[in-house]
Amino acid sequence: MYFSxxxxxxxxxxxxxxxxxxxxxxxxxxKEVEVKKPEFKxxxxxxxxxxxxxxxxxxxLLNLKDIVFNYTYRTPDKKEDxxxxxxxxxxxxxHGTYLKHERTLPSLTGKMEQGYNGKNFWxxxxxxxxxxxxxxxxxxxxxxxxxxxxxxMQKLLDPGINYQYLGEKSINEKMYxxxxxxxxxxxxxxSDTYQLYINPNTHLVEQFLFTVVSKNVTDPILMRxxxxxINGVLLTTYRKYTKSNWEATVINDTWVEExxxxxxxxxxxxxxxxxx
Numbered sequence: 001m002y003f004s005x006x007x008x009x010x011x012x013x014x015x016x017x018x019x020x021x022x023x024x025x026x027x028x029x030x031k032e033v034e035v036k037k038p039e040f041k042x043x044x045x046x047x048x049x050x051x052x053x054x055x056x057x058x059x060x061l062l063n064l065k066d067i068v069f070n071y072t073y074r075t076p077d078k079k080e081d082x083x084x085x086x087x088x089x090x091x092x093x094x095h096g097t098y099l100k101h102e103r104t105l106p107s108l109t110g111k112m113e114q115g116y117n118g119k120n121f122w123x124x125x126x127x128x129x130x131x132x133x134x135x136x137x138x139x140x141x142x143x144x145x146x147x148x149x150x151x152x153m154q155k156l157l158d159p160g161i162n163y164q165y166l167g168e169k170s171i172n173e174k175m176y177x178x179x180x181x182x183x184x185x186x187x188x189x190x191s192d193t194y195q196l197y198i199n200p201n202t203h204l205v206e207q208f209l210f211t212v213v214s215k216n217v218t219d220p221i222l223m224r225x226x227x228x229x230i231n232g233v234l235l236t237t238y239r240k241y242t243k244s245n246w247e248a249t250v251i252n253d254t255w256v257e258e259x260x261x262x263x264x265x266x267x268x269x270x271x272x273x274x275x276x
Contacts, residue, residue, distance in 0.1 A: 037049065038157075041162075041163055042163055042164070042165055043165040044163035044164050044165035044166075044179040044180065044181075045163040047165070047177055047179050047196075047198055047203075048156050048157065048163060048179060048181075048196070049157065050203045051153065051156070051198060051203050051204060051205060052153065052154065052156065052157055053203070054202065054203050054204055054234060055153040055154060055204070055227075055233065055234040055235075056154055056232060056233035056234060057154055057157065058089075058151065058154040058155055058157070058158070060154065060232065060233050061089045061151060061154050061233065062089050062090055064089070064231055064233070064265040064266055065088070065089065065090075065265070065266045065267075065268075065269075066086070066087060066088045066089065066265070066266060066267055066268070066269040067085075067086070067087050067089075067150075067263065067264065067265050067267070068084065068085070068086045068263075068264050068267050068269070069084075069085055069260050069261065069262055069263040069264065070082070070083075070084060070085075070260070070261045070262045071083050071084075071085045071096075071146065071258070071259070071260055071261075072257070072258070072259040072261075073103060073104075073256070073257075073258055074256070074257045074258075074259070075103055075256050076254040076255065076256065079102040079103055079106075080100050080102055080103065081098065081100060081101050081102065081103045081104050082098065082099040082100040083096040083097060083098045083099065083101075083146075084096065084097045084099070085146060085150075086267075086269055086273060086274075087147060087150070088269055088271065088274070089151075091118040092116075092118075092147055093115075093116060093117060093118055093271065093274040094115060094116040094143040094144075094146065094147045094274070095113075095114070095115040095116075095273050095274050096112075096113070096114050096115070096142070096143070096146065097111075097112075097113050098111070098112040098113070098114075104138065104142055105123075105135060105138055108125050108130065108135065109125075110125040110126040111125065111126050111127075112124070112125055113125075113127075114139045114142065114143060115143070115273070115274045115275070115276065116139075116140075116143040116144075116274065117271070117274040117275045117276075118274070120276075121136055121139045121140045121143060122136070122139070122275075122276035123135055123136060123139045124276065129276055141214065141215075149236070149239065149258060150235070150236075150260065152236070153205060153234070153235075153236065154233070156181070156196075160183060160184040160185075161181060161182075161183060161184070162181070162182045162183070162184065163179055163180070163181060164179065164180040164181075164182075165177075165178075165179055165180075166178040166179065166180055166195070168200075169197070169248075171197065171248055174199075175200065176197040176198060176199065176200070176206070177197075177198045177200050178195060178196065178197055178198070179195070179196045179198060180193065180194070180195050180196075181193070181194035181195070181196060182194075190213045191213060192210060192211045192212060192213050193209075193210070193211050193220075194208055194209065194210045194211075195208060195209040195210075195220070195246070195248075196208045197248065204227065204234070205225065206224065206225065207222060207223060207224040207225065207248065208222075208223050208225075209221065209222055209223075209244060209246065209248060210223060219243070219245075220244050220245060220246055220248075221241050221242070221243060221244060222241060222242055222243070222244035222248055222250060223239055223240070223241040224239070224240055224241070225238065225239050226238040226239075230263050230265070231265050235260065235263070236260075237259070237260040237261070237263070238257075238258070238259055238260070239257070239258040240255040240256060240257045240258070241255065241256050241258075242254060242255045242256070
């Protein structure tokens with residue numbers, strides 16, 4: 001009888017220890033997955049953070065590994081670039097195979113392929129490497145721009161970004177929260193300015209102003225965007241832009257369109273694709 005009771009006590013004690021260990025492990029696990037809010041610099045920073053809670057963060061893109069999609073860039077004269085874009089998010093590796101390139105390096109006839117391997121930009125026409133400095137500078141701009149427009153909303157919490165809340169503004173009888181974005185650059189070189197118009201109900205950026213200092217464009221351009229949810233991430237799969245002023249008033253009602261289709265994440269892309 002005593003032996004039986006002893007066995008019961010031992011088993012019950014082991015059960016309690018297991019429960020306690022499980023509880024402690026659960027607490028540890030919850031601590032590991034808990035994502036803390038950043039310390040906000042100001043209201044503008046907080047609004048951008050809320051936006052990324054809707055669109056997904058850059059970490060969400062990193063979790064999806066890579067992407068392949070069809071991209072069309074169309075100007076008002078109906079000339080187009082049509083490319084198959086491939087990116088690896090870790091390192092922002094970028095590759096484009098062009099089915100049409102009527103806007104980017106149109107003087108180079110033939111099948112165009114361009115890429116960025118994390119260190120260098122490169123260009124091939126019909127499989128032959130092109131090393132002309134002006135052409136490589138064009139590739140650098142295109143690879144950086146295409147990637148940034150795709151991932152911009154997720155990248156707006158990157159280090160080195162400055163936020164300034166400019167207040168509320170009504171545009172076409174619709175109220176927006178306005179946030180100015182600037183970028184800290186090396187050696188205090190001039191950098192672009194963005195002005196985000198955030199819908200206070202959806203927390204999404206519906207349009208924004210931007211400059212392109214590297215192309216000597218310091219007057220604002222107005223970009224309007226439409227979103228699509230894919231693999232849990234909100235992406236601006238349709239974008240269009242035109243000339244504007246700093247009040248977001250359209251100056252020239254002719255638009256450049258950017259269309260993203262056939263998005264496929266996590267394709268197991270090999271890094272060799274991005275090297276020439």
